[in-house]
Amino acid sequence: MPETITRSNISGQIATLTLDMPDKGANILSSHVLNELEEHLDNLKNDRDVKGLIISSGKPGTFIAGADLREFVASLDADRADIVDLCRRGRLLFARLHELPFVTVAAIDGICVGGGAELAIACDRRIVSDSSSTQFGFPEVKLGLFPGWGGTVWTPRIVGLYNAVEMITGGESVDAGQAVTMGLATESVSPEKLLDAAVHMIKQENESGSFLKDRERWARPITMSETELGFLGVTAAGFIEQQTKGHYPAPLAALEVLIGGSSLDPQAAGELESEEMANLFGSPVNRALLNVFFLTDRNKKQTAAYQSATTIESVGVIGAGVMGQGIASANIRRQIPTVINDAADDALQRGIQSVLEQASYNRDLKGPDVEQTIALAPLLSPALETEEMKHCDLVIEAAVERADVKKTIFSNLEEIVSSTAVLATNTSTIPIDELASSLSYPERFLGIHFFNPVRKMPLVEIIRGTKTSDDAIATAFAYAKKIKKSPILVRSGPGFLVNRLLLPYMSEAVELLLEGVEPRAVDRVATRFGMPMGPIRLYDVVGLDVAAYAGKTMVAAFPDRVLQSPLVEDLVAAGRLGQKAGHGFYHYRNKKRRAESDAALNPFIDKHKKGVRDLRAEEIQDRLMLPMLLEATRVLDEQIVENARDVDLGLILGIGFPPFRGGLLFWADTVGAGEILKKLERYQGLGPRYEPTERLVQLAETGSKFYD
Ligand code: NAI
Helix, strand or coil: CCCCEEEEEECCCEEEEEECCCCCCCCCECHHHHHHHHHHHHHHHCCCCCCEEEEEECCCCEEECCECHHHHHHCCCCCHHHHHHHHHHHHHHHHHHHHCCCEEEEEECCEEECHHHHHHHCCCEEEEECCCCCEEECHHHHHCCCCCCCHHHHHHHHHCHHHHHHHHHHCCCECHHHHHHCCCCCEEECHHHHHHHHHHHHHHHHHHCHHHHHHHHHCCCCCCCHHHHHHHHHHHHHHHHHHHCCCCCHHHHHHHHHHHHHCCCHHHHHHHHHHHHHHHCCCHHHHHHHHHHHHHHHHHHHHHHCCCCCCCCCEEEECCCHHHHHHHHHHHHCCCCEEEECCCHHHHHHHHHHHHHHHCEECCCCEECHHHHHHHHHHEEEECCHHHHCCCCEEEECCCCCHHHHHHHHHHHHHHCCCCCEEEECCCCCCHHHHHCCCCCHHHEEEEEECCCCCCCCEEEEEECCCCCHHHHHHHHHHHHHCCCEEEEEECCCCCCHHHHHHHHHHHHHHHHHCCCCHHHHHHHHHHHCCCCCHHHHHHHHCHHHHHHHHHHHHHHCCCCCCCCHHHHHHHHCCCCEHHHCECCCECCCCCCCCECCHHHHHHHHHHCCCCCCCCHHHHHHHHHHHHHHHHHHHHHCCCCCCHHHHHHHHHHHHCCCHHHCCHHHHHHHHCHHHHHHHHHHCHHHCHHHCCCHHHHHHHHHCCCCCC
8 A cells, every 4th residue: 555654854863754645635544544653653763863753744734634534434333342442542652652762743734633633732742834724623523522542631731621621522623823822832833934943843852851841741640629620520511511402422521531531640541531432433423423524525525526617706696685695795705796786776775785794794793894894895896787797607696586577687687698607596496497498598597596594504505407507507516615605416396405305394393283282392392303493483584474485386396295384374464474573483572582482373373273182202203304304205206416415415504404313314214214114104194295105115125224
């Protein structure tokens, strides 16, 4: 196997180990690379001439991007003892860096995360490049794990327990400046000066011998009073529980290991780390989160593979309402000049203001950053006439949801834009082919369907009409990538992917109300399952009028199984449109506009009530999830998306389907097709929407899974 680590010398006495994985964009710590490292450390240990070691990367912008996750996946079913050994092996190997008879320095330029960060933290010193690509972090909790190669042992000893708890349980990386501030790195220099700085540091350390004193200090338990430890434990655990809502065990486990290990020597703390790691490795949440990692990775690779002939230099947005504003602000945030138009002058004026506010939103300020607003303003041009979009490479229409209005807009645009420009609609329900039917050049037309709120939702559905060209699709992918969204390719069909799957889930929630379940009880089951909000609350957020409209499209397309509840229509007619109207299923007449139960809803429910049944939480969960799952099997049959992975990524990124479940179909695989069929049998009396699909029956019969 070709080598990743090369040893060379600087000025005779300083050894360097440079990682440069052949044929890969990033260095990954595979078992092969660890073997290589072991061999180098064996040789270095006995080399009397060496006075210092520098570990660096031959890949600018990436130090080490972590461990080889495919090897992790291959070991998911390994015995507990093997997992402990796997962890121990990496930890003891890295610990040998502390035992070398000379100082060791990691020279870090770019990404240094996961196992890479553990290797770096096991060195005596770290110097980081001041490049914006430098990131140091332990993202393992995002995979349902924590650093298991000594990261929980050395990090608190080097940066202090408070910092280590924040970094390891939060999983967020720090940049070069933050790394220096917290003592993770000794200094930050330009990438070109990194090696010189490391050489200089080795000379200094050899003179002062301070690394030896640190080694002695790190070899002891961390000194912290019981009270302080207790306080840290309680506050950090409280924060973690609030963030994870009990769904993600890794951060709390990491906290326990960090606190438990702090009073032990490194060897014992390391053993604790390995033992606890074995509890998480291969757990359902670990498997699900690994799946999400691979889904995202696949999406990035697919997106990168599209080669577009058109470069997006400027974008037109038609309609300055909720969605038009979100889309325009996503553009200017990524420095894409944007022309925006609206049929109503006042809407355009309000829209411009809001686009700038959204684009310059600063999380720390919890509002717009004025300097940023001023900087971005020149990128946004209000257009009173669509004529002003003639130079745009892409025009996205986000006007009202009416086919006639949209058709007029596109006929007009065809006359104006250049022959290479791509035209896109953000429609949520109208089939792409219907809108394309009146166009002279339907091949350059497609759907780019954003999700609300655009700033927060990473998904865009790129919807291919029958006549859409590959070029237009490639341009849409390139555009999505430019504005940092995750695009998935979807074939046109009612509700496309996400709304088609969301609707059965939401309609069923309303059915449950008519069977006597309280709105809060329905929502509680959904949020306990891990959904970011319950379906009833989601109605209020989306707007009952909008949901009712989308529902009609679905009923028209699938009258045999889609429910159109008269309850929603009654509420719309009564002006109970949801949060925007101050009331819908809940009311929002309080200072913080929080959803509160509303007795005024009862007469509306009573009018259509089908009885009062005492439903258990499990039944409510089945009722919500199974219709969505069945619809997903139909989506696969109709090849609306390529495969199960698109369904799962779409739902995770589009509606916040809980990542710790791995995705709807991944979750279904963990339940098993046979078990799902059994559950469905219980609900047959409710009508065709619970009828098992052939795909599901086949999976059950053959004992197969959605993920092959
Ligand atoms: P909105 O009602 O907030 O904004 C629509 C804007 O289009 C209004 O300002 C209106 O004055 C303007 N408009 C109407 N006719 C026009 C014309 N001929 N030329 C230029 N402007 C015109 O609507 P919203 O929510 O922004 O929706 C826009 C589109 O995005 C719809 O097709 C909708 O289905 C779709 N969509 C909406 C989502 C949502 O959650 N609101 C999510 C995804 C898609």
